[in-house]
Amino acid sequence: MDRQIIAKRIRAIRREMTKKRISCLILTKPANVTYATGFFGDDSWAAIAKARTYLLTDSRYTEQARKECPQCPIVERTGSMADAVAKLAAKLKSVRTITVEKSVSLADFEALKKHVKTRLRSAADIIEKTRSLKHPAEVAAIKASASIAAKALRQTLGHIKPGMTEIELAGMLDFQIRKSAAANSFDTIVAFGPNASRPHHQPGRKKLKQKDTVLIDFGAKYKGYCSDITRCFVLGPMTALYRKVFDVVERAQAAAIKAISPGVKLTQVDAAAREVIRSSGLPVYGHGTGHGLGLEIHELPFLKADGKGKLKAGQVITIEPGIYIPGKLGVRIEDDVLVTETGSRILTRRCPHSPFLANSSR
Amino acid sequence: MDRQIIAKRIRAIRREMTKKRISCLILTKPANVTYATGFFGDDSWAAIAKARTYLLTDSRYTEQARKECPQCPIVERTGSMADAVAKLAAKLKSVRTITVEKSVSLADFEALKKHVKTRLRSAADIIEKTRSLKHPAEVAAIKASASIAAKALRQTLGHIKPGMTEIELAGMLDFQIRKSAAANSFDTIVAFGPNASRPHHQPGRKKLKQKDTVLIDFGAKYKGYCSDITRCFVLGPMTALYRKVFDVVERAQAAAIKAISPGVKLTQVDAAAREVIRSSGLPVYGHGTGHGLGLEIHELPFLKADGKGKLKAGQVITIEPGIYIPGKLGVRIEDDVLVTETGSRILTRRCPHSPFLANSSR
Numbered sequence: 001m002d003r004q005i006i007a008k009r010i011r012a013i014r015r016e017m018t019k020k021r022i023s024c025l026i027l028t029k030p031a032n033v034t035y036a037t038g039f040f041g042d043d044s045w046a047a048i049a050k051a052r053t054y055l056l057t058d059s060r061y062t063e064q065a066r067k068e069c070p071q072c073p074i075v076e077r078t079g080s081m082a083d084a085v086a087k088l089a090a091k092l093k094s095v096r097t098i099t100v101e102k103s104v105s106l107a108d109f110e111a112l113k114k115h116v117k118t119r120l121r122s123a124a125d126i127i128e129k130t131r132s133l134k135h136p137a138e139v140a141a142i143k144a145s146a147s148i149a150a151k152a153l154r155q156t157l158g159h160i161k162p163g164m165t166e167i168e169l170a171g172m173l174d175f176q177i178r179k180s181a182a183a184n185s186f187d188t189i190v191a192f193g194p195n196a197s198r199p200h201h202q203p204g205r206k207k208l209k210q211k212d213t214v215l216i217d218f219g220a221k222y223k224g225y226c227s228d229i230t231r232c233f234v235l236g237p238m239t240a241l242y243r244k245v246f247d248v249v250e251r252a253q254a255a256a257i258k259a260i261s262p263g264v265k266l267t268q269v270d271a272a273a274r275e276v277i278r279s280s281g282l283p284v285y286g287h288g289t290g291h292g293l294g295l296e297i298h299e300l301p302f303l304k305a306d307g308k309g310k311l312k313a314g315q316v317i318t319i320e321p322g323i324y325i326p327g328k329l330g331v332r333i334e335d336d337v338l339v340t341e342t343g344s345r346i347l348t349r350r351c352p353h354s355p356f357l358a359n360s361s362r
Numbered sequence: 363m364d365r366q367i368i369a370k371r372i373r374a375i376r377r378e379m380t381k382k383r384i385s386c387l388i389l390t391k392p393a394n395v396t397y398a399t400g401f402f403g404d405d406s407w408a409a410i411a412k413a414r415t416y417l418l419t420d421s422r423y424t425e426q427a428r429k430e431c432p433q434c435p436i437v438e439r440t441g442s443m444a445d446a447v448a449k450l451a452a453k454l455k456s457v458r459t460i461t462v463e464k465s466v467s468l469a470d471f472e473a474l475k476k477h478v479k480t481r482l483r484s485a486a487d488i489i490e491k492t493r494s495l496k497h498p499a500e501v502a503a504i505k506a507s508a509s510i511a512a513k514a515l516r517q518t519l520g521h522i523k524p525g526m527t528e529i530e531l532a533g534m535l536d537f538q539i540r541k542s543a544a545a546n547s548f549d550t551i552v553a554f555g556p557n558a559s560r561p562h563h564q565p566g567r568k569k570l571k572q573k574d575t576v577l578i579d580f581g582a583k584y585k586g587y588c589s590d591i592t593r594c595f596v597l598g599p600m601t602a603l604y605r606k607v608f609d610v611v612e613r614a615q616a617a618a619i620k621a622i623s624p625g626v627k628l629t630q631v632d633a634a635a636r637e638v639i640r641s642s643g644l645p646v647y648g649h650g651t652g653h654g655l656g657l658e659i660h661e662l663p664f665l666k667a668d669g670k671g672k673l674k675a676g677q678v679i680t681i682e683p684g685i686y687i688p689g690k691l692g693v694r695i696e697d698d699v700l701v702t703e704t705g706s707r708i709l710t711r712r713c714p715h716s717p718f719l720a721n722s723s724r
Contacts, residue, residue: 041562059648060561063688078648079668102469106484109468122468171540178533181567187545199422200403205543286421286440306441326425 082111141225150351152176166203185219185226196330211236230334444473503587512713514538528565547581547588558692573598592696628669
């Protein structure tokens, strides 16, 4: 991300900080550190103070940090992170209270309490709230990531054949993603037949059979931004049950997407999908209907039955209802959707939709 | 892992708990949950009480949990994790204090304080200490993971040629790992030429040139267990500087491995490697000399200049000194080593060692 975008983010974060009377905020979550500094390394924290944003890292990352966040003074620590924060706090004389992200571990927070002389507080979701509203450059990055994922799936579908294992299929898809200079946004899920009834199935050595079904839940991470897509396929003709389930999930997803608009309650979108499934008499899924995505694969907002808040223009969310019948089947369909000023725009349109492999592989 | 191994682990953990007067321990770190229950899913906690170990999960994982940890009563939560712990705590009437792992986030700990009526405490490293001593079955799993990584590297080396990008090379290696039904233990690092001076370089679109050098830091994860290996290669003949650096790093690593024995201070092993580099006049690395590995890629013990404690038989650690000259080169050599009763055993012997590609690819 370029310097101007980072500067804009910092201004938005500072406005949130001012509202909450926070003068210095310590970021400990990697995605938040990346968001506020542009730094993509690990094991590093950031401190947003009045005038500047500091990056606290160690010698493994100093060279990368200088390159990725030239605007940040870099604090190269040799001791513990708590010690580095204490030293920085001692320098920032006008800061009377230091606020730490609540996502910090209890161990780290206790170490900070021990080392830092300045008063400590904690706060949740300051950066996460700012991050949930995407800049057009971020939407473009998510879309690019979705296009890479779609291309990888298209290239993989033609190679699906009986005898291959879930792991092989996942590996093939991941390799296609890598060829586009992207990474996986999470461990690819490939589930054959009844394995798909476990929403978070881990690919195994199960071999694909004639007439089997395939669920693929995957995503690319490109320039830091994630996509997240689920598709279901049949090798042979569909059974009557699978056809019914697939149709109901498709309609549930369409109903939820139709419900998306700025100002709409998160629970309303969630309920729109569930209602279609409930009225069909099929079992309603136990997971959420969707989640925000961006630098993290799961971020604000979360669309759940007990979710709080409303959709805002600029958010990017997944919509992923499913139906699971243990021992028999699982179907989930998932797309990534931008909340626009007037409704929504699907960012994953390019990804094959048809469950019939012969048609969908081209 | 089979039931008897899990039962043995629980007995070892309970001994630690008794020493620390802990009657009920809440595990929140995924690797610790896996260790104590056998469950490999995400978003789940465990509670080790007097008689039983409970798994707290949600409907996405119930089916998997029943299969992977038949010995655990499963608490299927529909609300928050804090709420699930509160309900369980209310049932466990003899428990007067609940202890939570310090790796819990501050947000989760505060939610627990709000919901749970029982008194709360926190403790660090109870499971981590137990985990650092590996059962022979765990050593075998790490060795199997190392063999998969070695095989993947051998299969990849023959394909290294000028014009390919760091990302492509990483993708090729990852695909080979996948073909062995394993996953990556972390994101593969491939660094060409001077990029290797950044110890945690992220593979990019840089193309390999004639006479270039290649650093590869990677590992497999097989049946939950990690391996971690770094190798360096040259495409053409070695420059005099690279030869000197490579030789010093090799000697530094050998010195550290030679120092390994039960009862030896962690700092002694660390110092053994650093001393070889220091006396050569080359720059001493800023990272640690090694770390434990197992269910996590980085776990106890940590071999650093300021590390505390001594090596114990049954620990598996990496030894990975390096020399980094920004703008010029980076060399790191890393192997996985078991601390035995009498000294050490290298688990990554099968992985190609020679820096010359023509020789090392077979």
